[in-house]
Amino acid sequence: MPKEAVFTDLIREHQGLLFKVTSIYTNNKQDQEDLFQEVVYQLWKYFDSFRNESKITTWMYRVAMNTAITHLKRKKRRPDAIPVADAIIKETESKDDLYEERLRQLYRHLEQLNTLDKGLVFLLLEGKSYKEIAQITGLGDSNVGTRISRIKKKLKTNMAKS
Amino acid sequence: MELEELQSAWSQMSTELEQQKKLTNDIIMKMTQEKYRNKFKTVTTYETMGAFVCFCIAILFLAKFGELNTWYLQVCGVLSVSYLIILPIMVLSALKKIKALDISKGSYKDNLISYIKAKNRLLRLQRIGVGVGFLGMFFILPVCSKIISNKNVFELGLKTEQVVLLSITLGITSIFCVWAYKGYLKLTRSAQELLKDLE
Numbered sequence: 421m422p423k424e425a426v427f428t429d430l431i432r433e434h435q436g437l438l439f440k441v442t443s444i445y446t447n448n449k450q451d452q453e454d455l456f457q458e459v460v461y462q463l464w465k466y467f468d469s470f471r472n473e474s475k476i477t478t479w480m481y482r483v484a485m486n487t488a489i490t491h492l493k494r495k496k497r498r499p500d501a502i503p504v505a506d507a508i509i510k511e512t513e514s515k516d517d518l519y520e521e522r523l524r525q526l527y528r529h530l531e532q533l534n535t536l537d538k539g540l541v542f543l544l545l546e547g548k549s550y551k552e553i554a555q556i557t558g559l560g561d562s563n564v565g566t567r568i569s570r571i572k573k574k575l576k577t578n579m580a581k582s
Numbered sequence: 583m584e585l586e587e588l589q590s591a592w593s594q595m596s597t598e599l600e601q602q603k604k605l606t607n608d609i610i611m612k613m614t615q616e617k618y619r620n621k622f623k624t625v626t627t628y629e630t631m632g633a634f635v636c637f638c639i640a641i642l643f644l645a646k647f648g649e650l651n652t653w654y655l656q657v658c659g660v661l662s663v664s665y666l667i668i669l670p671i672m673v674l675s676a677l678k679k680i681k682a683l684d685i686s687k688g689s690y691k692d693n694l695i696s697y698i699k700a701k702n703r704l705l706r707l708q709r710i711g712v713g714v715g716f717l718g719m720f721f722i723l724p725v726c727s728k729i730i731s732n733k734n735v736f737e738l739g740l741k742t743e744q745v746v747l748l749s750i751t752l753g754i755t756s757i758f759c760v761w762a763y764k765g766y767l768k769l770t771r772s773a774q775e776l777l778k779d780l781e
Contacts, residue, residue, distance in 0.1 A: 508599075
């Protein structure tokens with residue numbers, strides 16, 4: 421199977437993963453699409469360097485999150501910008517009002533976190549174990565646990581306020 | 583709203599996104615090629631163009647250095663040439679360091695640390711650039727005046743309206759410099775806090 425075909429299959433298979441990573445580091449549809457494109461480019465650029473030492477998704481998480489770090493922009497509010505949560509609601513063609521409201525709140529809370537905390541919460545929401553999170557982020561297992569409980573407290577306080 | 587509700591919204595979103603397979607092979611391959619836009623590519627292009635202009639002016643100053651016939655004009659000349667060569671080189675090297683991050687290998691933490699450090703280096707240089715740029719007016723203008731119109735501004739008397747105009751210009755430039763400096767400080771402060779937390 422040619423390399424291009426393997427790569428496109430991989431991206432098609434995991435486009436949801438990439439969509440989610442790019443959505444948490446951006447706050448509007450346009451930025452999210454730009455970052456998505458950049459992540460796909462970086463994955464292609466480094467595709468040959470993947471050595472099967474870890475799961476392909478672990479590698480994809482790492483490349484996508486590392487790309488997002490260098491893509492961070494100052495928050496500019498444009499009146500015509502579509503918030504990323506609304507873009508997802510449109511993408512998933514949802515008709516569930518409760519889910520839509522929760523999703524908007526979720527992104528509002530995520531937006532308030534710093535880059536590191538965003539990454540940790542994202543991996544936690546993805547159902548990753550502390551060990552996997554440590555593997556992707558390069559933090560120690562216990563450090564991950566401490567940080568996550570601190571972030572949970574912060575989120576709880578923020579949620580109580582809103 | 584509870585954390586569990588956030589988790590459930592995320593899970594529902596994940597399930598629904600899983601069912602969406604909108605990307606075609608063509609779209610994916612296009613993303614790997616010509617449509618790629620990198621913001622650092624744009625910044626580097628502008629900075630390289632800026633550096634080129636600075637180097638050209640520096641070369642002109644060096645070529646006409648003999649026309650600077652007093653010791654104070656020569657000091658201004660040396661300062662101007664140094665400013666026009668050193669700062670652009672430092673900015674371009676800071677940009678090179680940001681671009682050198684190995685996205686495929688380093689962990690999230692390592693890349694975040696390297697990125698914040700490289701970005702702060704760039705911001706620090708831009709901050710210095712604003713400050714030195716303000717002072718630069720005092721040593722670049724006399725050199726320009728001497729080289730372009732053969733006038734030594736240190737020996738020319740200024741008329742009242744020229745003094746007023748110069749004072750207004752200096753006032754506006756000072757306000758701009760303080761504003762820009764504060765902006766850079768604000769930008770680096772939160773990054774510094776995150777860096778401290780990581781190390």
